[in-house]
Amino acid sequence: MVLARYQEASAGRASSLRLQWDGQSLEFERSLQAASVLYVSSGAQENYRWIVDASGAAALRVRAAHRNAIEQEVLTQCRPMAQQQG
Numbered sequence: 657m658v659l660a661r662y663q664e665a666s667a668g669r670a671s672s673l674r675l676q677w678d679g680q681s682l683e684f685e686r687s688l689q690a691a692s693v694l695y696v697s698s699g700a701q702e703n704y705r706w707i708v709d710a711s712g713a714a715a716l717r718v719r720a721a722h723r724n725a726i727e728q729e730v731l732t733q734c735r736p737m738a739q740q741q742g
Contacts, residue, residue: 658734660706660714672698675706675716677731704730712736 658677673684673695684695684706697704703721708714716731
């Protein structure tokens with residue numbers, strides 16, 4: 657399971673998120689991208705991208721540090737679950 661916690665800067669618009677999966681945790685900052693919502697990892701993990709498409713599905717991608725590296729998908733077709741009330 658992947659846990660994505662979005663931090664809102666204004667109503668309905670997240671400016672950052674914390675992503676947790678498989679014992680790992682990454683911090684991301686929102687970046688501008690035309691076709692989808694893109695979050696770029698901050699700090700030492702700058703090569704990770706969390707991309708949310710128009711349907712709400714998300715993917716986690718990573719690229720090696722060298723400039724000719726090809727982006728690799730780490731997680732795909734992540735979909736939101738209903739929030740638990742409690």
